[in-house]
Amino acid sequence: MLGVDLMIAGRNLARHTRRNLFLGGALAAVTALLVLLGALTAGMESAMMQSATTLMTGHVNVGGFFKITSGSAAPLVSQYPRVLEAVRAKVPELDYATVRGRGWAKAVSEHVSMDLVLAGVDVAHEPTFRKVLHVVDGDLEALAQPGTVLLFEGQAERLKLKVNDVLTLSAPTARGVNNTADVRVAAIARNVGLLSAFSAFIQADTLRELYGLSPATTGAIHLYLRDPRDAARVAARLRTALAEAGYRVMEPEAQPYWMKLMQTVPSEDWTGQKLDVTTADDEMGQFKQFILALRVVTGLLVVILMVVVVIGILNTLAIAIRERTREIGALRAIGMQRRKVLWLFVLETALLGLLGTAAGVAVALAVAGAVNAAGIALPEAVQVFLAQERLRFLLDPGAIAADALVLAAIAVAASVFPARRAARLKPVTAMHHVG
Amino acid sequence: MSIVSVEHVSKDYMLGKTVVPALRDVSLAVGKGEFLSIAGPSGSGKTTLLNLVGCVDTPSAGRVIVAGQDTARLSERALTELRLRTIGFIFQSFNLVSVLSVFQNVEFPLLLQGGQTRKERAERVLALLDAVGIAEHARHRPSELSGGQRQRVAIARALVTRPALVLADEPTANLDSETGGNIIDLMKEMNRRDGTTFIFSTHDPKVMAHASALVRIEDGRISSREDLDAARRAGGR
Ligand SMILES: Nc1ncnc2c1ncn2[C@@H]1O[C@H](COP(=O)(O)OP(=O)(O)O)[C@@H](O)[C@H]1O
Ligand SMILES: [Mg+2]
Numbered sequence: 001m002l003g004v005d006l007m008i009a010g011r012n013l014a015r016h017t018r019r020n021l022f023l024g025g026a027l028a029a030v031t032a033l034l035v036l037l038g039a040l041t042a043g044m045e046s047a048m049m050q051s052a053t054t055l056m057t058g059h060v061n062v063g064g065f066f067k068i069t070s071g072s073a074a075p076l077v078s079q080y081p082r083v084l085e086a087v088r089a090k091v092p093e094l095d096y097a098t099v100r101g102r103g104w105a106k107a108v109s110e111h112v113s114m115d116l117v118l119a120g121v122d123v124a125h126e127p128t129f130r131k132v133l134h135v136v137d138g139d140l141e142a143l144a145q146p147g148t149v150l151l152f153e154g155q156a157e158r159l160k161l162k163v164n165d166v167l168t169l170s171a172p173t174a175r176g177v178n179n180t181a182d183v184r185v186a187a188i189a190r191n192v193g194l195l196s197a198f199s200a201f202i203q204a205d206t207l208r209e210l211y212g213l214s215p216a217t218t219g220a221i222h223l224y225l226r227d228p229r230d231a232a233r234v235a236a237r238l239r240t241a242l243a244e245a246g247y248r249v250m251e252p253e254a255q256p257y258w259m260k261l262m263q264t265v266p267s268e269d270w271t272g273q274k275l276d277v278t279t280a281d282d283e284m285g286q287f288k289q290f291i292l293a294l295r296v297v298t299g300l301l302v303v304i305l306m307v308v309v310v311i312g313i314l315n316t317l318a319i320a321i322r323e324r325t326r327e328i329g330a331l332r333a334i335g336m337q338r339r340k341v342l343w344l345f346v347l348e349t350a351l352l353g354l355l356g357t358a359a360g361v362a363v364a365l366a367v368a369g370a371v372n373a374a375g376i377a378l379p380e381a382v383q384v385f386l387a388q389e390r391l392r393f394l395l396d397p398g399a400i401a402a403d404a405l406v407l408a409a410i411a412v413a414a415s416v417f418p419a420r421r422a423a424r425l426k427p428v429t430a431m432h433h434v435g
Numbered sequence: 436m437s438i439v440s441v442e443h444v445s446k447d448y449m450l451g452k453t454v455v456p457a458l459r460d461v462s463l464a465v466g467k468g469e470f471l472s473i474a475g476p477s478g479s480g481k482t483t484l485l486n487l488v489g490c491v492d493t494p495s496a497g498r499v500i501v502a503g504q505d506t507a508r509l510s511e512r513a514l515t516e517l518r519l520r521t522i523g524f525i526f527q528s529f530n531l532v533s534v535l536s537v538f539q540n541v542e543f544p545l546l547l548q549g550g551q552t553r554k555e556r557a558e559r560v561l562a563l564l565d566a567v568g569i570a571e572h573a574r575h576r577p578s579e580l581s582g583g584q585r586q587r588v589a590i591a592r593a594l595v596t597r598p599a600l601v602l603a604d605e606p607t608a609n610l611d612s613e614t615g616g617n618i619i620d621l622m623k624e625m626n627r628r629d630g631t632t633f634i635f636s637t638h639d640p641k642v643m644a645h646a647s648a649l650v651r652i653e654d655g656r657i658s659s660r661e662d663l664d665a666a667r668r669a670g671g672r
Contacts, residue, residue, distance in 0.1 A: 335519020
């Protein structure tokens with residue numbers, strides 16, 4: 001029976017090629033749009049998280065704050081080698097760990113000044129640094145020398161600096177005095193999205209000197225796991241383990257460290273050292289929100305378009321039911337139950353829905369594949385924003401299948417109402433109808 | 436023993452705010468194996484009566500009993516079942532499913548009934564297509580057939596479930612007189628061979644002549660009932 005039902009549904013669709021092609025095409029277009037926008041967002045997210053988890057955060061970070069008075073705060077982990085040792089023992093998932101200084105300074109060139117979030121790095125021990133940083137001028141290796149800094153293109157432009165030029169960093173220390181240091185631009189790297197707008201890299205010991213810190217002090221330990229999905233679990237485990245080892249550990253809070261440094265920590269009533277274990281998601285919370293907003297906008301757009309498609313389905317079925325009134329009546333008269341009439345119309349729409357969404361997915365895959373292969377370069381302004389140089393779609397089969405199924409399901413749901421009306425047609429009305 | 440019993444049935448239609456009485460206090464009993472013709476001018480109530488007997492409409496007053504069941508007491512589902520298993524319909528304008536082949540159209544009621552193998556269905560359908568003389572068109576679509584051929588398909592579809600009762604509303608009205616005659620002969624043969632009860636409406640005197648009984652209806656009332664077989668027997672003696 002299902003075979004015959006499918007045949008009836010399929011042939012009825014085929015009988016009105018033009019209007020069903022139109023409807024199926026609209027559904028395909030919405031599907032393709034949803035899949036492509038989803039893949040674009042996923043591509044951005046993946047690119048951003050990839051550069052972020054190298055430049056700004058590890059998969060898990062063990063950072064901390066040191067407060068001399070309860071009203072002040074410095075982003076510090078003192079005696080970090082001991083912390084690192086304790087951490088290594090508790091994280092078998094660890095791929096590698098890096099140590100980063102954290103600071104904030106006013107960068108002053110001859111004419112201009114700007115605020116920079118500084119990360120103190122030891123380039124020799126940063127295995128993935130060169131993969132995500134595109135040095136356009138100078139040399140990344142030179143950043144190993146004391147008194148050097150790496151700027152991003154935008155910053156170099158703003159400060160009117162070139163490689164080997166010198167700039168002055170002026171940093172507020174914990175004691176309330178401003179320390180200054182002259183540093184040389186070792187390298188200029190291509191912008192990587194929003195990250196590069198405000199952050200720069202400085203040789204680790206130079207950062208310590210700027211703040212007058214001991215060699216055993218750093219800003220944070222970045223942990224890179226073999227599988228980033230373990231991050232939340234590892235972070236939770238570390239919080240307990242470090243607390244048991246006698247460290248004071250802060251409650252988890254999904255905020256980047258500099259937000260805590262500026263807002264929450266100085267208002268808390270304690271002094272001394274506390275450790276803060278965070279994940280990449282915590283540190284990148286605002287970017288995640290941006291991605292979420294993008295998803296919401298995509299969703300709204302798709303909802304609006306689907307409303308149009310649903311109206312199309314309602315309309316088309318209304319026409320089909322009017323055209324087939326006699327036929328439906330005759331079938332009801334020879335003994336077809338109401339729910340069978342309903343089923344035939346729903347099946348017809350389901351078939352259209354599946355064909356339409358499948359076509360949409362096919363188009364989206366073709367477009368995404370072609371664009372990825374062509375490596376279309378994004379305009380500079382967009383690059384900064386998207387944290388990507390090239391337009392790249394990240395295709396996730398699970399997400400694509402879910403998109404297609406949801407849209408097909410909406411189409412089917414839309415058909416239920418008119419199909420019920422068809423099922424309620426009295427067989428006798430159908431027979432009187434002379435068409 | 437009658438297969439259909441119509442008892443004091445009236446049917447009013449609402450046309451806007453005016454009541455159109457289509458049947459007025461009609462009573463009629465149809466015995467098993469009858470080949471009954473309902474004759475009357477256009478608008479006299481033939482279709483209305485057949486619709487009530489066929490359980491596709493409900494009377495305004497009175498009772499309709501089909502195969503021993505009071506149709507007023509049956510649910511929509513049960514009525515549909517009754518139509519599927521007990522009644523065969525032949526419509527004036529054929530009403531075949533345009534997207535199915537001749538074979539599939541005739542097979543369709545069997546599929547709705549369920550409970551038969553594909554082979555059993557195929558045998559029954561092909562035998563019937565053969566009997567109504569359109570076996571060679573089994574794979575064609577209805578749109579590829581002439582009116583007479585389509586009506587044969589409709590007859591085959593009505594008979595394929597071996598219903599006890601077949602209702603035909605002016606089955607020859609859309610056909611030329613020769614084709615119409617053939618169709619009546621075909622129905623008559625089925626009636627004779629299987630004892631299927633036929634009730635058909637017509638206003639063609641040539642068609643009426645074949646009936647075993649003739650009910651005349653005028654202005655929503657039965658004006659006469661003649662037992663033509665009895666008359667023939669009497670005339671032949
Ligand atoms: N659906 C309807 N609504 C209103 N009046 C109807 C309807 N169907 C039939 N009638 C009226 O009922 C009467 C009987 O109609 P019908 O049973 O179709 O007669 P016949 O089949 O003998 O031509 C006619 O006067 C017709 O106009
Ligand atoms: Mg009529």
